[in-house]
Every structure is written in C-alpha cells, then in structure tokens.
Amino acid sequence: MKAAPALEAEHLFLSFGGVQAVRDVSLTVATGEVLAIIGQNGAGKSTFLNMCTGYLRPERGAIRIAGCSIVGLKPRAIARLGVARAFQHPQIFPQRCVIDHLRFASAAARPGFWNPFRPLNSPQSAQDVLQLLAFFALDKLADQPVRGIPEGARKLLDVAMALALEPKLILLDEPTSGVSSAEKLGLMTRLVHALRARGVSAIFVEHDMDVVARFADRVAVWVEGAIFRVGSPEDVLSDPEVKEHVL
C-alpha cells in the first residue's frame, strides 16, 4: 500500500473575467518532496497556491491533499488538514509585536487554544517560539510591533508563523524576496534543512535560480497560466526554451 501524495492537482482551470490565469494545470508533490515553482510575474503561480489553500476555487479540476479532496473547502478547513502557507505579501497583524504572532500561531496548532485561562505566553510553547525567533534571526525584534520592522523581517515572520503550525505541507510564495541576498542562502539552507528533518513537503515560488538549483528536488516552470516543464533542477534550468521563457 502506497501512501497518497502530499498534493495532487489535476486539470485545474481558472479565469478572471476573460483572462485565463490557470490553464490545465496538473501537478503532484510527493510526501517529503521540495518543489520549486518558477515563472515570470503574472504567470499564475500565486493563483495556483490560492487554489490549493481554498482562497480561490478552480472552475474545473481536482485538488487532493494526502488523498483528501479539498475543492470547496475553506482556508481554515484546509489549514486543519496540515497545510500552512506564507504569502507573497506578508499577512501579519500590524499592531501586534513579533513574538506574539508566533505565540498565537503556536497556540493555534495545539489543543487548549480556546481555554480562556491559558495565557498566550504559555510555557508549553515558549521553547518552540524562542527557537523559531532565533531560527529566523527575529530575536532582536521580538518585542517590536510589526508595522515598524523591515520588509525582509516581515516576510520571515510570515514564514515562521506557517512553520509554527507544524504542517505536513507548506506553501511558500517567494519566501526570500525582500531578504538581502547575503542572508538568503543561509536562511534557505536552514529552512530546507528543517523541512527535510521534519519530513514536511513543500512548494516554494522563487525567482533566484541559484536558490532553486540548490534546494529543490524538482522544478515546475509556469508560463502564462500553464505548466511548461517539470523536472529535476539540472534538466529544467539548462533547457534553452526554459531560459528563453523565464530568464
């Protein structure tokens, strides 16, 4: 008996008022696999992630997560299946401080969330929260409200919140855009290492081909709403047609 893949998308279609944003997209992510998505702006990468997380509903096609069909489910229900997501534009709470974001995400993943007598700053999650802060080098900003922190740190906080949920599948939309190129490789090294150590399956959208080549098991190339190529980084990135379309 073979376990169902982490994600299966079959023949997805979606258009926005006449613009075909997604055209017959089919993609499978195996359990534990790290898949990169590349493609120009407007190719439909974020739209694909939006469909996989229930924010948008495909007009046609099927999406299964660990064998469970998720078309029509709300983002919350999909999150409960173990799917976490970080956004291209960080979705964080501007008035709140950095560390509380992680405390909240960590509490959301545990039983006892609704207990009004259990403080947000609970000892059970304190260790994990500190580890995440250190992991993303956010410890110096821990007590600052997020509206004042740099864009790169906001992105990392968004990713850290996704990771705090301890997901089975994580979808990262340009996780390191806005992070300085000096920090990028080190950060991705640790992030991918942590994902692999936990057996988390991952999709990440990325524009930096060095990052893709180093960290992805497979690469999917998006061109105008459709998948143009899927394969190993060596094959795909050296393909002259891919170079022409994407680079």
Place this chain on the structure above:
Amino acid sequence: MAAEGSPTEAESHHEHSSMRNALAETASPRQAPMRATGKLRVSALVTILAFCAALPFISPPDTFEFTIVLAVGLAGLGVALLLEAGLISFGHALFYGMGGYTVAALAPVFPRFGILLLLFGGGVGAIVAAIAGLFIVRYRGVFFAMLNLAISMVAYSVLLKSYAISGGSDGMVVQVQGLVGQALGPGAFGRALFYVCLGSVIVLGVLLQCYRRSPAGWGLGAIEDREIRIEYLGVSANRLLLQAYVISGFLGGFGGAVAASAVGHVAPDDFFWTTSTVLVVVAVLGGRGVVGPFLGAALYELLSIAAARYLSNSWEILLGAVILLVIRFAREGFAGLPDTWRAASLQWRRQ
C-alpha cells in the same frame, strides 16, 4: 534518517540556548521599566478600588448612583470588548434589558437570593448572546452594528406587545429583598448590593483580563487587523467573535440585573436603542481595557447629574461636547489618557 535528525537537534539546541542568553541580556534592561509601570498600575488600581469601597461612607445618599455606575460600567465593558475586534454594537440594550427582566421574573421565586438573581441575569444574557450570536458574528462593520440594533428593537417591540408577561409599557416591579438569604431593609440592601456589585466587578475584571491574555483574546484583536490570516492558521474568526459575544452578553445581562435590583423596576426602555447608545458612549468615553468603561460610566453619570442641575434642557449639548473633546484629545478614551498624553508630550518635545 536518525543520522540526519541528530545534527539538526544539536544545532537547534545550541541556537536555542545562545538565543536564551541573548534574550536574557536584552530583556532585563527593557523589562525593568515595564515591571515598574506594571506595579504602578496595580497600586493605582488598588487605590481606586479602596476609594470605591469607601464611597458609600463618604457619601451615603449616593450609594444608589455608585451602584448604577458599576452596573452600566459592566454592560459598557461588554461593548468595549467587541470594540477590540473593531466592531461596534448598537444593540447591547438587548442583554442589559434581558438581565433586568430575568431578575424581575425570578425575584418572586428567590426574593432573598439577589446574588443568584444577578448570576441568572448574566446567564440569560450569555444564552441570548449565544443564540443571536450564531447569526450576528458572521457580519462585520455596519452590518454588525445594525443587526445588533435590529434584534434589540425586535425584542423591544415583542416586550411591549406581550403585556401579560412583561407588563407592557408599564414594565415590572422588581422585589429583591436580600442577597444571600436574609431580608434587608432598603438602606442596608442598597449598601449590600453595592458591595456585591463591586466584588463582582473585581472578579469579572480579573476573569476578563485572563481571557484577554489568552490566545483567543489576542485573536479577537487580530480580527480587526487581518481576519484572513487567522483563518489560514486554522482558527475560525467567527468563533473567536462568538466567544467574545457570549462574554459580552453575560456582562450586559449582569449589569442589567444589578441595575434592575437597585432601581426596583424594569421597563421596556431598558431595551430601547437609547440604552444601547449610552453603553456605546460609556465604552468610547472610557476607552478599551477593563477599567475604562467604569471611568466612562462614572463620567456619564456625573455629566447627567451636572446637566440635570445646571442645564436642564440641554443635556445633549453637554454630552456632545464631551464626546467631541474625548475624540479630539483622548482617542483612547479616559483610561488611555496617560498613554495619549505621553505620546503627545513626546511629539511636542520632538517638534
């Protein structure tokens, strides 16, 4: 697998302990003033509470007014709680009225157990909130405000029409004679009610503070910021709101029950939209947090007494002027004045 796992653990453990050291270094100087203001706050609170406890001795004839301030403050606290999610309710008179009518209906059964009646009043407020909330918490902004208003006005007209049960526009007499089993004379009852109410305010305030510091209480405030992110963390924003709505219904019902016990009479006006407006004014005047609405209620009561004495026909002018002043100079309400002043003086010095 194991070979791969162990270096990670070692690495993260190392990171973690160095992280803790780093935090310890930065935390101590930063937290010291925080702890000092925390202590200042606690001692300010204790002083205020001691002053409140002394009020019936300082001015015995006003004990009734003091009790009403606490009752309205409790109900206003319910409105203020929802304000934290960025939502304003123009229908909290529903819970306030329900609490009062519950006491009126049950007083003949437990005439000397006022404490029980107050709890029933709060409980009925919570139950009504849980039922109405199932529907209301799906809405935001103007729709939320108006739906609250609509439901409270429906309750108001049903009450007016059902004369046999509610006494129609005459209302009902509330005959509570004691609080814990003993019948009391009017003066002693008024004083006892005040202290029971003050004790309830303290207990409910502490409980509410626990809730506000819990993940769900934090999430309530995050609804205003970015609801979709909450959903993406697997948490239902509507359920967060429902929990707060039920708590706020309890506070409204409890406040209404106290007021009904003190006044000795309930009337459909308790359900009328003007009562809801008073609660909103109290919440806005006082500001967010647990103490604010009580300051707001005290200010409101003072204003109405002053107006009755000096400005008999233009009470609205006075109230309007004060609301304008608060919105212009004390955005965070009265409880937020120290913070507002500090921010303003900082800005002043920079300029």
